Amino acid sequence: GDSVTQMEGPVTLSEEAFLTINCTYTATGYPSLFWYVQYPGEGLQLLLKATKADDKGSNKGFEATYRKETTSFHLEKGSVQVSDSAVYFCALSGLNNAGNMLTFGGGTRLMVKP
Amino acid sequence: KAGVTQTPRYLIKTRGQQVTLSCSPISGHRSVSWYQQTPGQGLQFLFEYFSETQRNKGNFPGRFSGRQFSNSRSEMNVSTLELGDSALYLCASSLKTDSFYEQYFGPGTRLTVT
Numbered sequence: 001g002d003s004v005t006q007m008e009g010p011v012t013l014s015e016e017a018f019l020t021i022n023c024t025y026t027a028t029g030y031p032s033l034f035w036y037v038q039y040p041g042e043g044l045q046l047l048l049k050a051t052k053a054d055d056k057g058s059n060k061g062f063e064a065t066y067r068k069e070t071t072s073f074h075l076e077k078g079s080v081q082v083s084d085s086a087v088y089f090c091a092l093s094g095l096n097n098a099g100n101m102l103t104f105g106g107g108t109r110l111m112v113k114p
Numbered sequence: 115k116a117g118v119t120q121t122p123r124y125l126i127k128t129r130g131q132q133v134t135l136s137c138s139p140i141s142g143h144r145s146v147s148w149y150q151q152t153p154g155q156g157l158q159f160l161f162e163y164f165s166e167t168q169r170n171k172g173n174f175p176g177r178f179s180g181r182q183f184s185n186s187r188s189e190m191n192v193s194t195l196e197l198g199d200s201a202l203y204l205c206a207s208s209l210k211t212d213s214f215y216e217q218y219f220g221p222g223t224r225l226t227v228t
Binding site: 036041042043044045046049091093100101102103105106107 | 169
């Protein structure tokens with residue numbers, strides 16, 4: 001079945017540091033890929049998405065490129081802020097369902113220190 | 115436009131009892147999905163309803179059930195609660211774009227089973 005693997009946290013960075021959170025997936029065909037963010041006490045918010053190979057999703061300074069050859073969708077940000085502290089989830093929506101079931105990675109907690 | 119709302123936000127139940135959680139999707143969204151989030155298992159898909167019909171189902175026991183009403187509001191029910199059912203239950207509503215379903219999550223209902 002479909003699966004998503006992302007690096008375990010916590011990831012602790014100083015403000016303005018470069019961020020990379022690795023995500024790899026296993027799926028049949030060409031799934032859609034997503035990054036969601038969860039702030040303390042809240043639900044999930046869609047951060048960015050990519051629906052086909054070589055697509056780059058971007059939002060709020062975060063970027064991720066859909067790499068079919070390496071089955072990866074790594075999240076990057078050039079300069080993190082304290083307000084980016086949250087848990088980040090990589091997810092995919094596979095083709096072997098009606099299109100609405102998300103498979104999530106385990107989540108990576110990011111802590112940004114001033 | 116109002117977001118996805120879930121009620122109640124917090125719930126404490128005793129082992130063996132049953133519980134009903136409610137989700138109101140974003141206006142116009144006809145698909146509602148439910149997810150369970152626990153520290154040990156992460157985010158797991160429970161089921162999805164579309165136009166009052168269950169369209170997808172995750173790998174959970176029959177104690178977990180749901181339904182959707184004609185106004186797209188959804189409820190999930192857990193009978194004979196177990197300690198392991200303590201979790202954050204997230205609801206997401208979806209609108210199909212040209213290639214995938216973009217899901218919007220509610221804040222969740224935190225269920226504690228004692």
